[in-house]
Every structure is written in C-alpha cells, then in structure tokens.
Amino acid sequence: MMDVLLDKLKFDANGLVPVIVQDVESGQVLVMAFTNREALEKTIATGKVHTYSRSRGRVALKGESSGHFQHVKEVRTDCDLDAVLIKVVQVGGACHEGYRSCFFRRYEAGGGDWKVVEQPVFDPKAVYKK
Amino acid sequence: MMDVLLDKLKFDANGLVPVIVQDVESGQVLVMAFTNREALEKTIATGKVHTYSRSRGRVALKGESSGHFQHVKEVRTDCDLDAVLIKVVQVGGACHEGYRSCFFRRYEAGGGDWKVVEQPVFDPKAVYKK
Numbered sequence: 669m670m671d672v673l674l675d676k677l678k679f680d681a682n683g684l685v686p687v688i689v690q691d692v693e694s695g696q697v698l699v700m701a702f703t704n705r706e707a708l709e710k711t712i713a714t715g716k717v718h719t720y721s722r723s724r725g726r727v728a729l730k731g732e733s734s735g736h737f738q739h740v741k742e743v744r745t746d747c748d749l750d751a752v753l754i755k756v757v758q759v760g761g762a763c764h765e766g767y768r769s770c771f772f773r774r775y776e777a778g779g780g781d782w783k784v785v786e787q788p789v790f791d792p793k794a795v796y797k798k
Numbered sequence: 799m800m801d802v803l804l805d806k807l808k809f810d811a812n813g814l815v816p817v818i819v820q821d822v823e824s825g826q827v828l829v830m831a832f833t834n835r836e837a838l839e840k841t842i843a844t845g846k847v848h849t850y851s852r853s854r855g856r857v858a859l860k861g862e863s864s865g866h867f868q869h870v871k872e873v874r875t876d877c878d879l880d881a882v883l884i885k886v887v888q889v890g891g892a893c894h895e896g897y898r899s900c901f902f903r904r905y906e907a908g909g910g911d912w913k914v915v916e917q918p919v920f921d922p923k924a925v926y927k928k
Binding site for chain 2: 672673676686688690694695696697699700712742743744745746747748749751753763764765767770771772773774775777779780781782785
C-alpha cells in the first residue's frame with residue numbers, strides 16, 4: 669500500500685512502534701502493544717485494530733479468537749512520529765484475562781502485589797475455549 | 799529502594815518498559831515514553847513523573863525545563879506487567895512543541911501529511927528559552 673503518512677513514522681530497528689489503544693467513548697486506555705507498517709495498513713484498510721505480536725512473530729487481528737474487535741475511530745501519532753494512538757469502539761473486553769482494559773492493576777505503596785482494581789467483563793475460559 | 803511491586807515488572811533487555819501518561823481529569827493521553835526502575839522509584843518517591851530519556855541516556859524529571867510537571871495520581875500496570883500507565887494532573891502542556899498532548903496529529907486518508915488537530919497551549923520559544 670502506498671501511504672506517505674505511514675512512511676513518515678519512525679519505526680525502530682525491528683520495524684515496530686508502540687501503539688496505545690484507547691476507548692473513544694470513556695477515554696479508558698485499553699491496551700499497549702506494538703505495531704508495524706503491515707499491521708497499520710491492515711488496521712486502516714479494515715477499520716479493525718491489528719497489532720504485531722512479538723510472541724507470535726506475526727501481525728494479528730485484535731479479537732481474532734475472542735470476537736472482541738476494536739473498531740477504529742481515529743488514528744493519531746505523536747510529536748516524534750514514533751508512537752501511535754488509536755481510538756476505538758471496543759467490543760467486549762480488550763484483555764485476554766477478561767478485563768475491559770489490560771491496565772486493571774494499581775500500585776499501592778506497601779502492598780505485596782499490584783492490586784486488582786477492576787472487575788472482569790467476560791470469562792476467558794468460556795471465550796477462548798477451543 | 800526495596801519495592802516488591804517494582805521487582806515484578808518485566809523490564810526489557812535495556813531495563814526499560816513503555817509508559818503511558820494520561821490526564822486523570824480528561825482522560826487525554828498526554829505522552830508515551832519509556833521508564834526504568836530508577837525513574838519509577840523517583841516518580842513514586844516525589845509524586846512527579848520521571849522517565850528514562852533514551853536520547854539523553856538518563857532519567858529525567860518531566861517538566862524540569864518547562865515547569866510543566868506531571869503530578870502523579872495513580873500508577874497502573876498491565877496484564878503482562880510490561881507496560882505502565884500513570885494518571886496525572888498535568889501543569890501546562892506535556893509536549894515540547896507546545897501542545898497539551900504529544901498526540902496532536904491525526905491520520906486522514908489521502909492527506910499529504912498527518913493533520914494537526916489540536917491548538918498549542920504554550921509557546922515553546924518562550925518556555926524553553928535559555
């Protein structure tokens with residue numbers, strides 16, 4: 669795909685930039701991931717967020733297993749052109765652990781662990797069953 | 799500093815994790831940066847966001863030149879413990895180009911460049927003059 673805007677992004681040595689996905693309605697930050705040129709092209713072409721999964725070594729459609737797609741409303745970049753922010757309408761939950769947002773744990777000084785401060789919105793065992 | 803919560807974070811090979819800074823009031827994503835153990839300790843100890851500047855090769859207090867500090871209200875991590883979200887009260891603007899948020903440019907299909915869709919909130923020439 670020819671796209672001069674994507675050409676302007678400063679991908680790192682691995683061809684990646686960090687991407688933040690945000691709920692366009694609530695402003696909640698849903699997930700932080702990495703994307704590359706191909707994933708961005710597919711995101712724009714389909715209107716559904718695709719990211720580059722470093723663990724799987726490939727571009728992945730967010731929600732491909734769960735059906736919890738992220739419908740793109742806006743794509744932004746930052747002053748340095750090395751990070752992307754995508755505002756979306758989130759179906760279900762963004763987190764594979766069943767939460768709306770992956771950022772469901774909070775720092776509390778003196779605690780023994782990061783404290784879970786959100787409620788799950790789906791049951792991962794039911795959604796990811798094969 | 800002994801802090802078992804910070805020990806649980808999965809810093810990369812360079813000792814870094816991505817950090818998203820978000821306006822606690824409006825939900826606006828202000829900046830995406832990198833942080834390390836030392837920057838997080840200083841962030842928590844002082845209540846002001848510190849990040850690790852890869853270009854300067856050191857921990858930096860956000861706002862040290864401009865006075866545009868980010869006062870920490872909440873620190874979160876994600877399901878994989880490899881990203882951090884900090885909710886803040888932002889003084890002035892987070893972006894060195896004079897904008898409230900670094901994400902002031904939007905993708906518009908067919909455009910020749912990313913479109914500036916925000917208004918500056920301060921004059922960088924005045925704020926960063928030395």
